[in-house]
Amino acid sequence: MNPIEATSQITQHLHPLISDLGLILMTAAVAVLLFKKIRQPLVLGYLIAGFLAGPNFIFFPSVQEINSIEVWAEIGVIFLLFSLGLEFSFKKLMKVGGTAAITALFQITTMIVLGYLVGQWMGWSLMDSIFLGAILSMSSTTIILRAFDELNVKGKKFAGIVFGTLIIEDIVAILLMVLLSTIAVSKQFSGMELFESVLKLFFFLILWFVGGIFFIPTLLKKAKNLFNEETLLIISIALCLMMVILATKAGFSPALGAFIMGSIIAETIHSERIEHLIKPVKDLFGAVFFVSVGMLINPNTLVEYAVPVVVITLITIFGKSISTMFGALIAGQPLKQSVQSGMSLAQIGEFSFIIATLGMTLKVTSDFVYPIIVAVSAVTTFTTPFMIKIALPVYERLIKILPKKLIDAIDRYSVNSQSVKTTSNWQIVLKAKLSQIVVHSVIIIAIIILSDRYIIPMTESSKFGNAAAALVTSIIIAPFLWALSFRKVAVEQIEALQKAGKHRGPIMVLILIRISLGIFFIGFLLNNFLSPWIAFVALIAAISVYLLFPKKLNTLYNKIELHFFRNFNDREISQAQKKRSDLTPWDGHMAFFEITKESNLAGKALNELEIRENMGINIAFIKRGGITINIPDGNERVFPGDEICVIGTDDQVQIFKSYLDQNEIEVPELVQETAIILKQVELENEEFIGKSIRKSQLREKTNGLIVGIERNEKRILNPNSDIILEKNDILWIVGNEKLLTAFFEK
Structure with a gap:
């Protein structure tokens, strides 16, 4: 065979794959632009694009090789789960309180049972009903984040409950995938087999976590001088696929391996950078995955199963709202936050598609299940922002119609639950001993x-x-x-x-x-x-x-x-990037340090040291001999003998102290006589209300720096100078005590 014939054969072999991928991406691109324009979630656009490019829509060019697209879609699932792992991290799981855990587990259990019963009521098979329950138990992180951004409610108290619940759902989804795979393969509900599967899962989770944290951050730190964007991207993808291979060899799904590796990398100093680099890859293959989901939409099936679509949609909206609300109430949350949390989680999303895909891949679910789930997801995507908006009116309506005794009982239970937060010595001992036994075993x-x-x-x-x-x-x-x-x-x-x-x-x-x-x-x-x-x-x-x-x-x-x-x-400790800074002036305090002659920091500018960016620390002043430089800018340099005052939380100040100790910094004993303070002020002066921070000239008039604003249950850290001041804003200002007191009390 001559080279021309070989090239021709290769071209003929590649042509359908390339043309199919081109068609998918072109259709997805149009959907992205359109749905960006109408301010709707892109996931919904991808589903519609998939329907247009699929075999069930005859008025548009269709994909030729569905099998090849399924491979791309599987890669998409891997990168979606890898990205979710990068956003997850085990630290977040440990920080999730009992409220989120109880809320999530109650909601998931309720929806699994409810979904199963609804499936059986509609005459579905046993496996269809089981998968339906699992699918309905998962909410959509992407849709909720988008809705919270658009409605500007991320700073509200209920948003923290929602985010914690989503973290627990991610973990339970992984567990459900393992259990559903076991049930699908064995075709029976053997309690021993399920127990063995769960035991096996936890064994490998602990092993991968401990081994991953021990080796991977070390590897990344040793090679950090060799990293640029290209090498770091390749290495992170290689680590992801390595764990995918290990998970597959251990008998788990590739998605589990991708999620675990993402969670391990999330604990490294490179996590934000890798997350940024992997985002375009995730977006590309994620688009292919969701488009492939849309290809399975069959209008004839939806018409035939219109009643199940309506029933399951109503079950999703009302079932998830009510079960989440009751879960939050049981966890001790007030009625208001419980209602808001419940109505925020009334949709299905990414993991629902992945679980539905698992059922199709294992050939244990009926062909009609997938299109129904896609339709339900589309409807609940549209209803999510509306549900969040009407949460307060629903709460106010409940207050009016519920008996006052019941409202008072809920309030008392919430207060008592919030006050019972102590952990006994025996609980600490038991937890430490069992952890030691399990991990080392x-x-x-x-x-x-x-x-x-x-x-x-x-x-x-x-x-x-x-x-x-x-x-x-x-x-x-x-x-x-x-x-x-x-x-x-x-x-x-x-x-x-x-x-x-x-x-x-x-x-x-x-x-x-x-x-x-x-x-x-x-x-x-x-x-x-x-x-x-x-x-x-x-x-x-x-x-x-x-x-x-x-x-x-x-x-x-x-x-x-x-x-x-x-x-x-x-x-x-290193705080390579402080995008999610924990610094809040409402729980910060001042600490004082001195630059020694031997310090490696002497002579460097503050913007070069990037103290605030890396550790979330604000420098309140620098005292140099008889001169005090209040609120120094980034061009100010530190010199031997300088006394510096910083503002931060206990953890941040400790991290900063460790950083300074490495550079031979000493802590003075008598520096704390300074007049610089962190002051809380409620804004009532009409002179400043309605003006931006810059135009109010508060900094010039008080020689102070506004480091935080509390407004309507929201907290704004390090506000920029364009933010408009409103009446009853609580301002946190660092500056000279006498000047601040005299100015705001005059």
Whole structure:
């Protein structure tokens, strides 16, 4: 075959794929422009674009190779989940309060049961009904974020409940995908199989999280000098696909692997940069995914199943609103926030499509389910902003029609629930002990399995191969075995319980369980590698070694643990980008530091140090000899002997102090006699109301800096000078105490 013929064949082979992708992207581009113009969610535009490019719309060119598009769509799901993981992070999960967890779990459980019952009532099959319940339990992060932005309600209290609920939903969605896959494959509801699937999922989640946090941030830090946008993008995609492969080999979906890797990278100092770089890739393949979803819309099916579409839409809107509202009430939220939260989550979205796709891929759901879900999603997308808008009128109506006794009971329950926030010493001890047992057991089991799979085959040809493999494995797991069996945790709480004479029996049981597990794992390892008698002798020897060298094992484990937590907290410590700054003047305070002669910062400008950008710290003043420079600008330099005052939260000031310690900064003892303060003022002076911060000349008149504004339950951090001041605004101003007091009290 000559080169021309080969090229011709390649062109003929590629042509349908390229033309199909071109058609999809052109249709999607038109939809993007149109829906941007009419201010509607782009997801809806992609669905309509898919319908136009699909085989069910004959008045428009159609995609030729559906199978190829399915491959692109699967890639789209991977990058969608990777991006969701980047936005998720395990830190966010730990910060989610009990309110969001209770609200989410109540809503999800209710909607799964309700969806299943509705499916059965409509005569659907068992699997269709189960998948319908799972689909209806998931809300749309994209649609909610867009609606909150347009309605400017992100700063409201209920928005925090909604965002926390969405985080829990993401985790539950991953769990549901695993459970649904197990049910679909086994075709039965074996409790043991489901338990094994959940256990397997949590085992790998812990293993991937611990291993990922230990190694990946280190890798990224070591290679940071080699990074540019191209290399960082390639490396992040490579890490994502590597975890996709690992998840697939472990028997999970590719989407799970992508989500886990995104969550791990979210803890690194490069997370915001990677999120920015991956966004165009996610948008491209995400568009292909949603367009492919739209291709499955069949008008004939929708006409035939018009009644189910209407029923499921109503169930979604009212079921999710009411179940979320009751979940929030149970969690102790006031009626107002509960109603607002419920009506914000009354839609289905991204994970619903992914779960529906899973059902189609496994061939366990009927063909009509997918188009129905797409139609319901389209309707609820349109209704979401309207539902958020009418939440307050609905609340006001409820106040009027509900009995006053019931309203008072809800208020009392909310107040009591909010006040019960203490954690007992026993709860702290139990949590610490169980965490130690679970995490270290997972690590030890994983090392033994890997050793059995990879080290033994390398040594089996040797006479003492098994003994050598056992020795190597024992050395690797030694610090973890010691930590599992003997490392002390929650020491202060245990001492307090012992002094009070409480829970001595349970504490002793937990200690015995830890030691027994350590002995069991050593015996299990040696028995796998050696004959029973040799394993028994080796077990005695191994236990003796652990008892004889506790300090060395403790030191080694501390190094490993320190490395893990340094990686885990690196993002907060370095604060590479402070886009989501936690600094709020309402919980900030002042701290004082001095620049030494040896400081590496001496002579540098503030805009070069990027202290505010990297750590969220505001510099209130610089004192230089007898001169005080209040509210210094970015061009001001710091010099040896300068005394600086910063404003930040406890955590931010601690991070800043660690940063300064690395550059040889000393903390003066008597600097705190300064007259610079952080003052809260309620704006009532008509002279400033209706003017922008710049035109009000408050800075010039008070020699102070407005660092925050509280307005209608919203908080504006570091407001720009164009913001218009309104009556009853609460201003947070840093400046000279005498000038501020004299000005606002005159």
